[in-house]
Each structure stands twice: as C-alpha cells, then as structure tokens.
Amino acid sequence: MGSYASRARGANIVLAHAFEADYGVSPGSGYRLVSVSSQDLGDEQGRVKSDLLGRGRKPQPSSLDVINNRGSLVVPVDQRLIGVWLKQLLGAPTTTQGVAATGQIAFAANPAANDTITVGGQAFTFKSSAPTANQILIESNLAKTLRNAVRVLNTSAVAGVAAARYALNTDLNAIVVTHKTVGTAGNSFALAASVATPSGSTLSGGSTSGPYNHVFKAGSQSLPSASVEVGNTDVGQYRMNYGIMIDSLSIPLARSGNLSATLAYIAQGEKAATGSTGAGTPAVLAIDRFSQFAGVIDIFGAPIGNVVSGQVVVNNGLDVAENIRRDGRIDGADPGELTLEPQFTARFGDQYLLDLATNDTPVTLSFGWAQGAASLTFRYSQVRLPKPKFPVSGPGSIQASFTAMGETDAANEALEVILVNDVANYD
Template sequence: MARAQGARARMALAFETTYGTPPGSGYTRMPFASTTLGSEQPLLNSELLGYGRDPLAPIKDAVTADGDIVMPIDAAAFGVWLKAAFGAPVTTGTAPGPYTHTFQSGSWTLPSMSIETAMPEVPRYAMYSGCVLDTLSWQMQRSGLLTATASLVAQGEAVATTSGAGTPAELDLIRFGHFNGAITRNGVALGNVISAEITYANSLDRVETIRSDGMIDGADPGLAALTGKIEVRFADQLLVNQALAGDPCTLEFSYSLPSGPSFTFTAHAVHLPRPRIEIGGPQGIQASFDWQAARDATLGRMCTAVLVNDIEEY
C-alpha cells in the first residue's frame, strides 16, 4: 500500500475569475518547501443537562480554512505571490525580455486563488478555493536557504481522488540566495547589518456571513502594514540618530543574479524606534531596530516591489 510522503507532494495554483470558484484550467506548478494549508471544522460540546452524567452528541462548528506556504524566493514563481500580495503589476519590456514587473501597495482589490495540493500515491487532491494572501514575510541573513512565507485565508476545501488542475504549466526555477542580497538606506549601502526581517500584511477581515456550508463569504483587505526588524553590529550612530530625530528613511532590500534576474523591495518611508543599547559581555555589541513603514506623501504609497525576469505577464 502506498503511503503519503512529502517528497512526492505537488502544488498547483491559478487565479480565480470568480471568488471561491476554481478555474477549469490555467494552473501553474508552484515550488514550495512546506505547507500547513488546510481546512478544519471543530466540534462543540453539548451544554444540555438532564440526561445523566454522560454528554449528548457534539455539534459541528463553522469551517476554517487557512495556513502557511513556505516557498523559495526565485526569479519567476515568486511573482505569483507578489501579485497575490499587491494585485496585478505594471509590466514593461518587449519580447524576448527581460520584463520588469512593478507591484505597488495600496490596492483595495486583491486577487483570489485556487491552490491544489496533491498526494498522488494515496490518492488525495485537495483544492483550496478562495485563497487570499494575508501576510508575506522573509528574512535576510548571511547564509542558509532563502525562503519566504505566505499566510493565506481560504474559503474552503474540496478533496478528490483525481486532480482538478489538469497539467499545470512549468516555470523555470532560478533561485536567489542570501549571497545575492543587499540592503541600502537612502540609496547608500547599509553596513554592519547582521540580519533583517520584512513582513507585509494585508490585515484581512473574514466576511463571516451565515451560510449553510459554514464557509466565509470572502476576505476583505484592511489597513495594510509593513514592519520588520534590523539587527546591526553597533559601529556608529547613524540609525540611532535617525530614531532620535524621528525622520523617515528609504530602505531597499534587493537580490540580483549575474544572469540578469533581480528582485527589489523598497519601503519608502521607514520609521525607526529608539533602541536599547546593551553591553552583554566581551563580544561585539548589537542593536535591534523594530521598524515600521508608512505611506510616502510624495509617492502616494508605502512600498514598491520590482521583479525583473523573462516572464511576459502575471
């Protein structure tokens, strides 16, 4: 008997035309490292008395479908997650490329997706419809595998023994690595950075209307947030002085490959808190800045993501 193994699992994704309705075609095979995307329906204990010490049967509660997907930050497939986070990009370039895809924060309308996770050996094909991206986060550091985490809110799950995604399209996997990363502040390389964290949140609000199937009616974007953390080796007063003055700066987090593909994420108005500078021992002294980004009054947006690759459109 075949047993489910993560090494055999597959994932396919397509953007929906109608929220909660999986498309009949147009799926793309997505690279991923792990996923907790799933659906659950808890049971409510009976509160009724008068039938002895043994409880009566429980009843079903509402359905909750959500979870995280950990994926590589690459030159092609990551554009799908950027579209889920910010909406459709503005694309420039001519065949055969390269193409520049520019994503901007602030959109009131976010696309929904249908995502199928497949375990062919069971067989089990779970289609999650009405998936909307809540948060997208990643870390920059000196070494290790570069991945991002997308947190999703879905409407529901449908399990079948055959795939509903057909034959998904394949994308070339060209991964960025930590070695390809750089951080600048106001256009100047920011030194002494040990690690950085970036989190973009759409602050989704589940539309929990009364339905016979217990599912939600949608997930509406709320007030967006862009936050993060910079860990630096304390060598000068540059960031501390900015925190004391209360002035914003522009932080740019980027990756580029010698072959041409690149990914640049720019937070246009970053505010830094005054940090606590501690001397913990004889080792080097570090400082942490839990930064927050805001809307830039001149540009009219909080952040911009630019992906350069050979994909014509998303």
C-alpha cells in the same frame, strides 16, 4: 506476507495554482506548478462540546463547529514563481520589457571642499561643514561621504535629478545611477564631475528589449484570489482549495541558508478529494532561487553597515467576512489596513542609524537580491526608525534591533516590489 498499501509522501506532493476570475470559483485552466517547502492547505472543522444539563456526568453528543481553512505556506524566493505570490499579496503588476539606462561616478579619494558632481543637469557641491541645498557634507572617509551623497541625490526635489535612483557600489567608492524609466529615455541623462570619473557623459544601455520588469505596488483596494490543488500522487488523491487570499508575507534575511518566504493565507474552503486532477497539465516555470548571501539592506541607496539579520514584512490585515451561512464557510476576505514593519539588527558602529531614529527622519528602506540579469527589490517608500536600546549581555559585539514603521510618502506611495526576470506576464 501481504503487500503494504501505498503511503503519501511529502517529496511527491504536487501543487497547482491558478488565479480565480470570481472569488471561490476554481478555474478549469490556467494552472501553474508551484513549489513549497511546507504547506498546510485544507479544511478543518472542530466540534462544540455539549452544554446540556440534567443528563448526568457522562459526556453528551457534541455538535459540528464552523469550517476553517487558514494557515501558512513556505515558498522559495526565486526568480519566477515568487511573482505569482506577489500578485496575490499586492495585486497585478505593471510590466515593462527592457533595461533602464545606468552609469556611475567613481571616486579615487575623498572629495575636497568645492569639488562638484553634476547629474541630470544639476550641480552638487561637496562642503566640509554646514551643507545647504544641493550640497553634500564631506565625512572622515569616502564611504561615509558617498553615503551622504546618495541620500542628498535620492531626496532631491529637482525634477532632472529625481528622474534617476542613486546607490553605492559594492566597494563603496562609486555612485551608481539608474534611470527610473525602463527603456531608452535615460540614455540622454547627463553625468559630470570636477574630480571624480563618470562612466560617460550620459547614462547608457537603456533598451526596450531584454528582461521583463514587474512592478507591484501596495495599497490596492482589491486583491486576487486563487485556487490551489494539492495532489498526493502516491495515493492518487487530489484536493482543490479555493478562495485563497494572502494575508501577509515575511522573508527573513540571514548570512546563509535557503531564502524562503512565509505566506499566511485565508481560504474559503476545500473540495472533496478526487482520484484525478482538476488542474489539467500545469505550466512549469524553472526554479532559480535567489541566494541569501546576495541580499542587501540599504537606506537612501547606501547599504547599512554591520547588519546581522533582517526581515521583509508586509501585512494586508485581511478582514474576514464571517457571515452566517448554511455551509459554515466564510463569505470572503477583504483587504484591511496595510501594515509595513520591516526589521533589521545591526552591530553598533557609528551614530548614523541612531541619529536617523533620534531625529525622527523619514527614510527610504530597501531589501534586495540579484542573480545575473534577475533581481528582486522591496522598496519601502518611507519608514521611520524607533530609537533602540543597546543591551549588553557579554563580551561580544553590541547590537541594536530596529522594527521600522512604514507610512505613505508625499507621492502617495508606501511600498513597491520590483521583480526583474524572463517571465512575460502573470495573467
């Protein structure tokens, strides 16, 4: 009985990625090994049915149509390799090594009227009703009061206050303060309180050593292209795809399961298969996937309560140059209108989200994950929430779904993605 031929298996597929210096020109070096959950890279070319008349009912020869190479990649949202895809989606990051100074103001009970906290030299006073500038409304419980506090702090126009970001801790009983500048600059940022307990008189821990902070910002006028070689090692076949641009990214949030990103891509083409790799020996980065359960969605730095699902959505709106060419391929894909439509579904609890939507209040919306010293945060600078319905289809909980509309804020920012890890650069 003869032996069977080898068959290609998905478990043994090898993908090597490198950024291109010139669109559609595969580099000879600089490849990284990338991991995917699924991919459909490769050319496809359809055929055009004959439209000739007078030759009877039998089918006439068809013609070749244009070549397309577009589809989707599903990749892990991990500590290191996600930076490769973020660079393709948004452009090169600004990278700074170090740690930002942090601190907190902890509360043992709900503040009373005229209690104060002071951050960055500015005092804020808690009020039972009708708060004005530099005042914070006291609610029925501490968590809701501090939700108001971080909103007031994060939207303050006072320069000293705006030098930091403010969030609620997991227990919803402390305001966490993080200086916006990585390094030692924040170590002199002052904290004080009349009744609550600051972690110190100033923030601390700011350092110029430690992890790398990669900040990607949406809106770049040009985006990098890449080549990705797909290696079917079982059969010794390697196919180089080139001129790959990332059109969109979506990351669904759930209570459990693997955290993955779906990337829609548009490529110029695929080279003929060869029996040896053209990627040399790719660099290998360890895979440490962020966990779904560690995700959080917040508005103005306060976690949204009762969230059951969510989704990061970024769309570059690539404008494909489908020019007439002898080889039937595209000329390129240019960044089009950026669309930011993050989504989440929450169980109906209090009026907070509904009031933000009804009052057409612009909000800062963030999605984030953390694992040890590594973290990933998508911060939409300004979004507006639609007023939702609250459909009831049974005796269970009542839920509302929000698809926010992102826009540019007063500082001309729309979205920034902060990836903190141990990778020095994404050249």
